Amino acid sequence: MGKMSLGGMDYADDERILYVMNLFDRRLYALLLPEDGSAPSSQQVQSYAMPEPGCKGGFFRPFAVKYHAGKVYIGGVCDAQESGKAKDLKAYVYALNPISQKFSEVISIPLDYQRGIIEYGVGNWFAWTDDNQKTMLPDPAWWSIHPQPILSDLEFDQDGSLILGFMDRLGHQKATGKGTPDGRWKQSVAMAAGDVLRVAAVKRHYEIERNGRIGKNQTKGIDNQQGPGGGEFYFDDTFTINETQYHQENGMGGLALLPSTGQLLESVREPVAERNSGGIVWLNNQTGAKESGLAVYHHNPNQEFVARKTNHVGDVELITEAPPCKSVTGSGRTAMKTGCRMPTKWGWRASGSSYGAKGSNWLQP
Ligand SMILES: [Ca+2]
Numbered sequence: 001m002g003k004m005s006l007g008g009m010d011y012a013d014d015e016r017i018l019y020v021m022n023l024f025d026r027r028l029y030a031l032l033l034p035e036d037g038s039a040p041s042s043q044q045v046q047s048y049a050m051p052e053p054g055c056k057g058g059f060f061r062p063f064a065v066k067y068h069a070g071k072v073y074i075g076g077v078c079d080a081q082e083s084g085k086a087k088d089l090k091a092y093v094y095a096l097n098p099i100s101q102k103f104s105e106v107i108s109i110p111l112d113y114q115r116g117i118i119e120y121g122v123g124n125w126f127a128w129t130d131d132n133q134k135t136m137l138p139d140p141a142w143w144s145i146h147p148q149p150i151l152s153d154l155e156f157d158q159d160g161s162l163i164l165g166f167m168d169r170l171g172h173q174k175a176t177g178k179g180t181p182d183g184r185w186k187q188s189v190a191m192a193a194g195d196v197l198r199v200a201a202v203k204r205h206y207e208i209e210r211n212g213r214i215g216k217n218q219t220k221g222i223d224n225q226q227g228p229g230g231g232e233f234y235f236d237d238t239f240t241i242n243e244t245q246y247h248q249e250n251g252m253g254g255l256a257l258l259p260s261t262g263q264l265l266e267s268v269r270e271p272v273a274e275r276n277s278g279g280i281v282w283l284n285n286q287t288g289a290k291e292s293g294l295a296v297y298h299h300n301p302n303q304e305f306v307a308r309k310t311n312h313v314g315d316v317e318l319i320t321e322a323p324p325c326k327s328v329t330g331s332g333r334t335a336m337k338t339g340c341r342m343p344t345k346w347g348w349r350a351s352g353s354s355y356g357a358k359g360s361n362w363l364q365p
């Protein structure tokens, strides 16, 4: 997981170039899309080697791709898989200037900060591992909680702030239901929790949230011991029923920014007071608070092998209304290019479990 197939993808603003991350060769691919809708030829595909951040005890694992203001932003982590040490985990964001074809570092963030408790005292990030036994708890021994960070999504707020969505790699490695591979336990349970961090644009550089504060904004996450500097900006990333917090982190790594309401949409586990559900929450970008949630995946006790508390919702993307002008003919891409699509009303959609391949769950908030 996180080492083959495709990661994040995004269009350039004119939708003529699709950028996509190849997790296997760790290169960013740019596909120039022909206007007639045909598949691009090999001459219309270009790829870029990622910058090498000098990871200690592991490899750089890029995943997130976001086109913004003429640059392609990519995000990834040092996986610390060889050293096994959480202090070697680091997140990096780079910006590619497509004209100069050069990358520049935007920010680097140590990932050994204190996180909230997911369950059974486990919450902080671990180094990546492919050893199932390392993900199992000593007690209860049929449980896996072993969060491993993937920087899966990036969003920009209107004030220039950057928001980072982290997916828990364990949430794709394991699910709930079948016995453990070694046959010792008849059922296994896995629980995953990613994260969401906010980064402020301060003059010419970026600053990570600190103890729930970004610039002048201090949220109720101050001193909650669940984020960088001892608190967290988006402090409502919990599973809560009747004010009892069961899991203090629940992100699944997909983000979208809703500019008209100042909200961030995040894919999460248990977005409402329904155990083993999955869906979307609406978070306030000023107060950090959760304003609403919607389950798009419900618990089904009759299904044995399911992603109950692991990843079942991927990315979140905004969609606009259909182009209103009748005078333009041609494909949707052509209509976009001529400026007919009016972003006056926003809908959204959540992709299925295959991250990056957009699913067909078209919904209205
Ligand atoms: Ca958090």
Ligand SMILES: [Ca+2]
Binding pocket: 116, 226, 232, 234, 235, 236, 237, 238, 248, 249
């Ligand atoms: Ca939290």
Ligand SMILES: [Ca+2]
Binding pocket: 153, 254, 255, 256, 315, 316, 317
């Ligand atoms: Ca997204």
